Amino acid sequence: MPVLCVTLFAACASKAPAPTETRQPGRPAVMSGDAVPVVARPGYYIVKKGDTLYSISHLNERDYREVAAWNGIVDPSVIKVGQELRVTPPGDMAPSGDAAVVSGAVAVAPAVVIDSTPSGVSSSPAPLTPIASGAVPSAAPVGQKTEPKGGRVAYSAQAWKDLQAVEKLPSAATSVPVTASVSTPVAQSQPAAQSKPAESKPVAAASEDEPDWVWPGTGKVLATFNDSSNKGVDLAGNIGDPVIAAGPGKVVYVGSGLRGYGNLVIIKHNNNFLSAYAHNSEILVKEGQAVQKGQKIAALGNSDTDRPKLHFEIRRQGKPVDPVKYLPPR
Structure with a gap:
C-alpha cells in the first residue's frame, strides 16, 4: 500500500x-x-x-x-x-575596413591592378564591384595581380628592372590635369555634405508654439537644473501648499510608478512640451483631464524625497531643459 x-x-x-x-x-x-x-x-x-x-x-x-x-x-x-x-533607437550597421554597404550589398574597395607585363600599372583603379552578402570575391583575371608591388614574383634581373620602371611612373592622382580639379570645386565638396547622417529625432511642427509659462509654486529655488543630476528645479514649501499647472494642457499621467518622483503629474501642453510635478502629497486631477494655466492640480508633499518640496521639470521633445530659461522672471 x-x-x-x-x-x-x-x-x-x-x-x-x-x-x-x-x-x-x-x-x-x-x-x-x-x-x-x-x-x-x-x-x-x-x-x-x-x-x-x-x-x-x-x-x-x-x-x-x-x-x-x-x-x-x-x-x-x-x-x-x-x-x-x-526605448532606444534601433542600431545601425556601420561599414568596417575597406568595405561599404551599398543597398544591402557589400562593395569591395577599388584596388590598383598591376599587370604582369612590363608595361606596369593601369592608369585607373578597378571599378567598384557589388558582391552579395556572404559571397566571396572572385579571383583576379588571369595575367593580372592585385598584390602589392614586390609580391610573389621570382627574383630575376628583368623582374627587378620592371619593378623599378613601375616605381618611376606618376601616380593616378598626379596624372589628373590641374584644370579638372579647378573647374569643378562644387562637385568635389558635395560628397562630404551628402555623407552627413540624417537626424533620427522627429522634427517638431513649426506651428507648435511654446506655452505661456507660469511658476508652478511660490517657494524659493532649492536646487537648479543640472543635466547629469537634476532634470528640473526644486522649490521649497510646506506640505499642502498649492501646486499649479505651469501652462494649459492635458494630464497624461497620474501615479507613483516612476522611482524617485513620488506622486507625479505629467501634463502635455502640445506636441513639443511636457511638464512634470513630483513629490505631491495629494493629486487633484486625473488622466485625460484638460487643465488651464494656473489651475491647482496637486498639493505639495514629500513623497519619495527627504523633505517637503516640489520638483518641476519641462521637457521639449522628451529631453529635459532648464525650466528657468522658460519661466518668467520672479
Missing part, C-alpha cells in the same frame, strides 16, 4: 506544468503558471501596471512619438501590462 501511494503522488506531481515564458518585441511577455518578474532586455522596457507611454518615455528621456514609432504603436494611450517596448 505505501508503494502504491508514492506512485500515485509522483504521477500527479508530473502533470503540473512548469512555468514558461514567451517574449517578443512590442508584444506582451506572457507567463504561464505563477507570476514571475520578467527582466527586460537592454534597450527595452516591460510595461507595468499604471504605466503609460508618456511615463515610460519620461523615464527614458525619449519623445513619446519616437517610442511609439519604434514599436508600431498607433494610439499612444493603448499599451498592455507585460508588453516589451523598445
Whole structure:
C-alpha cells in the first residue's frame, strides 16, 4: 500500500506544468503558471501596471512619438501590462575596413591592378564591384595581380628592372590635369555634405508654439537644473501648499510608478512640451483631464524625497531643459 501511494503522488506531481515564458518585441511577455518578474532586455522596457507611454518615455528621456514609432504603436494611450517596448533607437550597421554597404550589398574597395607585363600599372583603379552578402570575391583575371608591388614574383634581373620602371611612373592622382580639379570645386565638396547622417529625432511642427509659462509654486529655488543630476528645479514649501499647472494642457499621467518622483503629474501642453510635478502629497486631477494655466492640480508633499518640496521639470521633445530659461522672471 505505501508503494502504491508514492506512485500515485509522483504521477500527479508530473502533470503540473512548469512555468514558461514567451517574449517578443512590442508584444506582451506572457507567463504561464505563477507570476514571475520578467527582466527586460537592454534597450527595452516591460510595461507595468499604471504605466503609460508618456511615463515610460519620461523615464527614458525619449519623445513619446519616437517610442511609439519604434514599436508600431498607433494610439499612444493603448499599451498592455507585460508588453516589451523598445526605448532606444534601433542600431545601425556601420561599414568596417575597406568595405561599404551599398543597398544591402557589400562593395569591395577599388584596388590598383598591376599587370604582369612590363608595361606596369593601369592608369585607373578597378571599378567598384557589388558582391552579395556572404559571397566571396572572385579571383583576379588571369595575367593580372592585385598584390602589392614586390609580391610573389621570382627574383630575376628583368623582374627587378620592371619593378623599378613601375616605381618611376606618376601616380593616378598626379596624372589628373590641374584644370579638372579647378573647374569643378562644387562637385568635389558635395560628397562630404551628402555623407552627413540624417537626424533620427522627429522634427517638431513649426506651428507648435511654446506655452505661456507660469511658476508652478511660490517657494524659493532649492536646487537648479543640472543635466547629469537634476532634470528640473526644486522649490521649497510646506506640505499642502498649492501646486499649479505651469501652462494649459492635458494630464497624461497620474501615479507613483516612476522611482524617485513620488506622486507625479505629467501634463502635455502640445506636441513639443511636457511638464512634470513630483513629490505631491495629494493629486487633484486625473488622466485625460484638460487643465488651464494656473489651475491647482496637486498639493505639495514629500513623497519619495527627504523633505517637503516640489520638483518641476519641462521637457521639449522628451529631453529635459532648464525650466528657468522658460519661466518668467520672479
